[in-house]
Amino acid sequence: MHVFRGLPSPLQRIPSAVAIGNFDGVHTGHQALLAGLVDAARERGLVPSVLTFEPHPREFFPHLDPVPRISTLCDKVKRLLDCGIERIYMMPFNEHIAREGAETFVTNVLVNGLDARWVTVGEDFRFGSGRAAGAHDLERLGKEHHFETWISPLLFHGTAKVSSTRLRAALSEGDFYEAEMMLGHPYTMSGRVIHGQALGRTLGYPTLNIAPIPPGSRARPALAGVFAVKVSGLGPAEQCGVASLGLRPTVSSARRWLLETHVFDWKGDAYGRPVTVRFIERIRGEKKFSGLEELQAAIAADARRARQILGLAPNGE
Numbered sequence: 001m002h003v004f005r006g007l008p009s010p011l012q013r014i015p016s017a018v019a020i021g022n023f024d025g026v027h028t029g030h031q032a033l034l035a036g037l038v039d040a041a042r043e044r045g046l047v048p049s050v051l052t053f054e055p056h057p058r059e060f061f062p063h064l065d066p067v068p069r070i071s072t073l074c075d076k077v078k079r080l081l082d083c084g085i086e087r088i089y090m091m092p093f094n095e096h097i098a099r100e101g102a103e104t105f106v107t108n109v110l111v112n113g114l115d116a117r118w119v120t121v122g123e124d125f126r127f128g129s130g131r132a133a134g135a136h137d138l139e140r141l142g143k144e145h146h147f148e149t150w151i152s153p154l155l156f157h158g159t160a161k162v163s164s165t166r167l168r169a170a171l172s173e174g175d176f177y178e179a180e181m182m183l184g185h186p187y188t189m190s191g192r193v194i195h196g197q198a199l200g201r202t203l204g205y206p207t208l209n210i211a212p213i214p215p216g217s218r219a220r221p222a223l224a225g226v227f228a229v230k231v232s233g234l235g236p237a238e239q240c241g242v243a244s245l246g247l248r249p250t251v252s253s254a255r256r257w258l259l260e261t262h263v264f265d266w267k268g269d270a271y272g273r274p275v276t277v278r279f280i281e282r283i284r285g286e287k288k289f290s291g292l293e294e295l296q297a298a299i300a301a302d303a304r305r306a307r308q309i310l311g312l313a314p315n316g317e
């Protein structure tokens with residue numbers, strides 16, 4: 001698997017089957033589309049590839065609220081790899097792309113940039129400046145530029161199509177059952193453990209920290225608050241814990257999102273290790289407390305509640 005920042009150099013270019021989209025969450029709708037892509041690529045001897053935008057196009061427009069993120073970059077790459085994708089092209093969405101008409105995008109990016117021979121999008125796909133073009137325009141342009149276009153039928157869950165928008169709504173409400181139905185697996189967040197302020201140790205609750213949003217991004221995660229969780233990557237089995245995903249208003253004024261997990265009955269050094277946090281149940285929203293004592297009492301209550309949710313004996317007895 002190769003991840004490219006932008007388009008490949010002419011030497012790296014290879015005849016490709018390409019899916020285009022944001023693929024935030026890599027939900028079951030995305031998975032169905034990508035399964036079709038991998039089959040088509042195999043039959044035709046093409047490299048199954050994804051063209052995605054990073055940052056999300058809405059983050060680029062300052063007058064729009066950025067779309068809350070479901071996947072960390074690490075999760076998105078891992079999930080696309082699981083679907084059989086061999087190349088990911090992460091295009092920086094910028095002024096130039098925003099102004100590019102549908103035809104120029106097809107010529108510059110798909111044909112000359114990626115050597116696309118087979119392209120797939122969902123029925124509702126929009127592209128080109130102002131989102132003016134749709135899947136059928138792509139099909140028409142494909143005939144002119146000699147690539148096949150496959151318009152993938154939309155996958156439904158209940159009465160509406162599965163979408164990243166629906167997934168974000170389920171996650172922000174803490175409805176992890178609904179999220180799992182649309183993902184095909186439990187909702188998790190992965191990343192390497194980074195250093196915090198080492199305040200957690202003083203509070204009696206050391207935490208493993210992951211940055212859910214890349215530095216410099218205006219985005220926020222699709223969910224926030226305190227959760228009962230299970231963590232993998234520390235040992236052979238998943239470990240239980242309590243996690244806070246937020247901006248830590250009590251101790252910090254910086255706008256830096258962190259997923260902080262206190263792992264029950266575990267001691268060790270996890271800095272730099274890749275870990276995965278599985279969200280089990282939402283406990284409460286994040287609050288600004290008047291001091292560390294109040295914060296510490298709230299975390300102790302969260303830990304008790306999480307132990308109960310996860311079926312553990314109180315206080316590790």
Ligand SMILES: Cc1cc2nc3c(=O)[nH]c(=O)nc-3n(C[C@H](O)[C@H](O)[C@H](O)COP(=O)(O)O)c2cc1C
Pocket residue numbers: 195196197198199200201203205207209226242243244247248249250251260261262285286287288289295298299302303
């Ligand atoms: C279970 C749990 C709940 C938390 N809830 C809040 C909260 O409601 N408000 C807040 O400002 N910080 C909250 N925090 C974050 C703490 O402020 C933070 O973990 C602590 O300051 C340690 O930071 P450090 O990892 O940088 O040392 C919570 C942390 C945990 C583990």
Ligand SMILES: Nc1ncnc2c1ncn2[C@@H]1O[C@H](COP(=O)(O)OP(=O)(O)OP(=O)(O)O)[C@@H](O)[C@H]1O
Pocket residue numbers: 020021022023024028029030032033120121122123124125152153154155156161162163164165166
């Ligand atoms: N339910 C679905 N079934 C099949 N294809 C889908 C489905 N949802 C999206 N797609 C297609 O997958 C590609 C990537 O989708 P993208 O992430 O851009 O949209 P989305 O999941 O609908 O997100 P949002 O809700 O933010 O619009 C696009 O080509 C899109 O048309």
